[in-house]
């Protein structure tokens with residue numbers, strides 16, 4: 154288990170982190186989301202030892218992370234960091250060797266990953282001859298080549314086409330299934346919702362909400378009813394409690410207390426109830442609420 158505990162970090166007068174706490178379990182895919190400047194990169198840099206925190210700690214199974222632990226992690230930094238003139242195969246293999254693989258092991262792992270990320274045909278091209286999306290794939294191969302014990306990826310999906318997104322999602326899911334904790338940041342909330350077991354929403358240097366996607370939807374969705382009432386008598390919604398938004402026959406009521414039976418009763422009296430149910434928010438709606 155990777156534990157991030159009460160991290161504080163200032164850059165001069167600017168408070169970047171104001172008590173960030175969350176954890177990522179083995180085999181868990183954790184999506185780290187937040188507005189620009191919320192503190193995601195700073196948190197991941199501290200986790201990887203690129204930056205030091207003013208206070209707080211980063212632990213693995215209760216023990217402070219060491220240089221050796223981090224060497225066995227796969228990291229994709231925001232600033233990236235490939236040798237632009239080096240060929241793709243050579244580069245991934247080189248990083249594999251740096252992370253402790255044998256020459257034969259590095260060669261084998263590089264070949265497999267390039268195949269997986271559809272880069273085999275570009276294996277002998279220099280990185281600067283590749284499109285940005287393909288450079289991103291190489292960066293991912295570098296993070297993955299040594300079969301890391303944990304993955305810390307800063308916006309790994311940005312700039313990837315849908316096929317590359319699927320390929321990466323498949324690789325990450327496999328690593329998770331093998332028990333590896335995976336933490337990645339992203340602004341693509343639909344993707345985070347689809348892929349992640351858990352999510353942390355960071356806002357102004359604090360974790361505004363965290364938990365499994367299901368927990369968040371359950372928690373934040375309480376009190377939101379959606380109804381579809383056909384042929385209703387005009388103006389019937391005026392007596393509904395809570396905040397009411399109407400779109401034709403569809404009615405969304407928020408701030409509902411109790412089990413909503415009173416609302417159902419009024420709806421049945423007013424017209425033909427075609428739908429009545431609690432509405433669970435999307436991650437985007439939860440995000441908007443959490444960072445508001």
Ligand SMILES: Nc1ncnc2c1ncn2[C@@H]1O[C@H](COP(=O)(O)OP(=O)(O)OP(=O)(O)O)[C@@H](O)[C@H]1O
Nearest residue numbers: 164167168169187188189190191192193194195196
């Ligand atoms: N080297 C630095 N010097 C001064 N301020 C910094 C530095 N790095 C980050 N900050 C500030 O710290 C805050 C957190 O930045 P950080 O890069 O961690 O956010 P982020 O959530 O990763 O944002 P984004 O989604 O835009 O990548 C921001 O206000 C940013 O301007």
